[in-house]
Amino acid sequence: MIGYQCIRCGQEYAADYEGYICSSCGGNLDVKYDYCQIRSQWDEQNPFPGPRQDQFKYASLMPLSDIESAPPLRVGATPLHAVPRLGELFGLPHLMLKDEGLNPSQSFKDRASAMIIARARETGVGVVCGASTGNAGSSMACMAAAANIPCVVFVPEKAPPAKIAQLLIYGARVIAVRGSYDQAFDLCATVCEAKGWFNRNTGFNPFTREGKKTCSFELFEQLGGQAPDRVIVPTGDGNIISGIWKGFRDLHAVGLIDDMPRIDCAQAEGSAAISNAVQRLRASGEIPSGADWSSVEIAPVQADTLADSISVDDPRDGLAAVRAVIESGGEAVTASDEAILDAIKEVARFTGVFVEPSCACAWAGLKRLAEQGRVQADQRIVLLMTGSGLKDIQNARKVAGEPTVIDPTVEAALEAVQT
Numbered sequence: 001m002i003g004y005q006c007i008r009c010g011q012e013y014a015a016d017y018e019g020y021i022c023s024s025c026g027g028n029l030d031v032k033y034d035y036c037q038i039r040s041q042w043d044e045q046n047p048f049p050g051p052r053q054d055q056f057k058y059a060s061l062m063p064l065s066d067i068e069s070a071p072p073l074r075v076g077a078t079p080l081h082a083v084p085r086l087g088e089l090f091g092l093p094h095l096m097l098k099d100e101g102l103n104p105s106q107s108f109k110d111r112a113s114a115m116i117i118a119r120a121r122e123t124g125v126g127v128v129c130g131a132s133t134g135n136a137g138s139s140m141a142c143m144a145a146a147a148n149i150p151c152v153v154f155v156p157e158k159a160p161p162a163k164i165a166q167l168l169i170y171g172a173r174v175i176a177v178r179g180s181y182d183q184a185f186d187l188c189a190t191v192c193e194a195k196g197w198f199n200r201n202t203g204f205n206p207f208t209r210e211g212k213k214t215c216s217f218e219l220f221e222q223l224g225g226q227a228p229d230r231v232i233v234p235t236g237d238g239n240i241i242s243g244i245w246k247g248f249r250d251l252h253a254v255g256l257i258d259d260m261p262r263i264d265c266a267q268a269e270g271s272a273a274i275s276n277a278v279q280r281l282r283a284s285g286e287i288p289s290g291a292d293w294s295s296v297e298i299a300p301v302q303a304d305t306l307a308d309s310i311s312v313d314d315p316r317d318g319l320a321a322v323r324a325v326i327e328s329g330g331e332a333v334t335a336s337d338e339a340i341l342d343a344i345k346e347v348a349r350f351t352g353v354f355v356e357p358s359c360a361c362a363w364a365g366l367k368r369l370a371e372q373g374r375v376q377a378d379q380r381i382v383l384l385m386t387g388s389g390l391k392d393i394q395n396a397r398k399v400a401g402e403p404t405v406i407d408p409t410v411e412a413a414l415e416a417v418q419t
């Protein structure tokens with residue numbers, strides 16, 4: 001790691017910069033590397049030799065000086081399943097599903113939280129703290145428990161009960177805010193500042209992206225040393241999608257891939273600030289060509305969707321997300337809550353993977369892209385399934401149907417299984 005660059009205005013900072021965000025414009029920072037040096041230290045035939053077999057096997061492309069600082073749990077190394085039965089419903093035989101629900105706390109967020117814990121240990125910070133709609137917090141609580149670091153999490157009071165239970169069971173100090181995620185986010189930042197804690201807030205902390213990008217490295221290896229053609233990413237704050245794009249940019253910069261994938265953003269119709277910005281930018285044609293994207297504004301929305309993980313008024317890594325979609329030539333698509341609920345059921349029944357509503361939004365969005373001819377049948381498409389369905393059974397139950405209730409008799413049992 002050689003420093004940072006502001007995603008908004010392009011301003012560069014040295015590696016010893018102590019701020020989280022750009023001091024001149026307030027934009028989020030991207031971590032920069034000396035790719036030539038990284039490459040010169042590699043065995044070209046085996047660039048990621050270990051010793052770990054999880055996301056920390058990619059430590060040479062991460063801002064870590066000592067692998068021992070990473071939490072001991074297995075993070076990442078999730079399966080990539082071919083799901084032709086699901087894909088063929090919409091003429092996409094090469095569809096694949098990356099099952100991130102198999103991470104230790106059952107969501108993609110573990111990739112970021114593990115990176116944050118490692119960073120906190122390396123810099124000697126005593127407490128980690130973050131605001132979360134649920135998954136980022138429960139993931140941080142999980143990793144903090146594994147690494148024995150105190151953890152404080154601000155959540156909106158309305159976060160799904162399973163996620164709050166998870167936070168508490170891992171031993172985090174949980175502050176439930178009678179308000180929105182956005183309010184929790186701001187409160188967290190103020191408290192971290194006052195207490196000198198490490199703020200994990202999505203987008204705001206440049207290191208979350210550095211953990212999330214490891215998913216792209218895995219995809220590259222799982223596809224035999226190639227990028228897929230497209231990755232569909234459920235998007236709220238925009239940090240996951242920008243992490244996925246960063247991973248492929250790293251792979252390109254070190255010369256491991258030539259062809260870059262398109263990164264597609266799927267959002268709920270009721271929480272579509274990033275998609276709106278992409279559409280507006282493309283319609284106006286005013287796409288910046290250099291490192292200065294400060295002319296691009298992302299208008300907040302009043303978020304209203306049942307997909308709580310991607311329900312965001314003012315996306316905290318919105319510009320990085322917009323850049324990921326535009327620079328990769330991807331699409332931005334939205335799905336209604338009704339389509340999201342149907343998609344939970346469809347993904348489960350056609351793949352055996354039970355996902356939470358945000359992920360179902362990725363499938364619902366891809367269906368729409370297919371219907372509109374915005375994806376091609378020969379493309380290798382990855383659906384990024386970021387969280388387990390057990391995180392939000394209340395919504396799943398709305399479409400799951402009901403069991404057949406019977407008296408405990410053989411006649412009733414036989415009759416029940418007849419139809």
Ligand SMILES: Cc1ncc(COP(=O)(O)O)c(C=O)c1O
Pocket residue numbers: 107108109133135136202234235236237238239240241309310356358359386387
């Ligand atoms: C399961 C899941 N999917 C998708 C997202 C969206 O990620 P981002 O907010 O970085 O866009 C989140 C964020 O909380 C999540 O928990």
Ligand SMILES: [Zn+2]
Pocket residue numbers: 006007008009010011022023024025026027
């Ligand atoms: Zn800036």
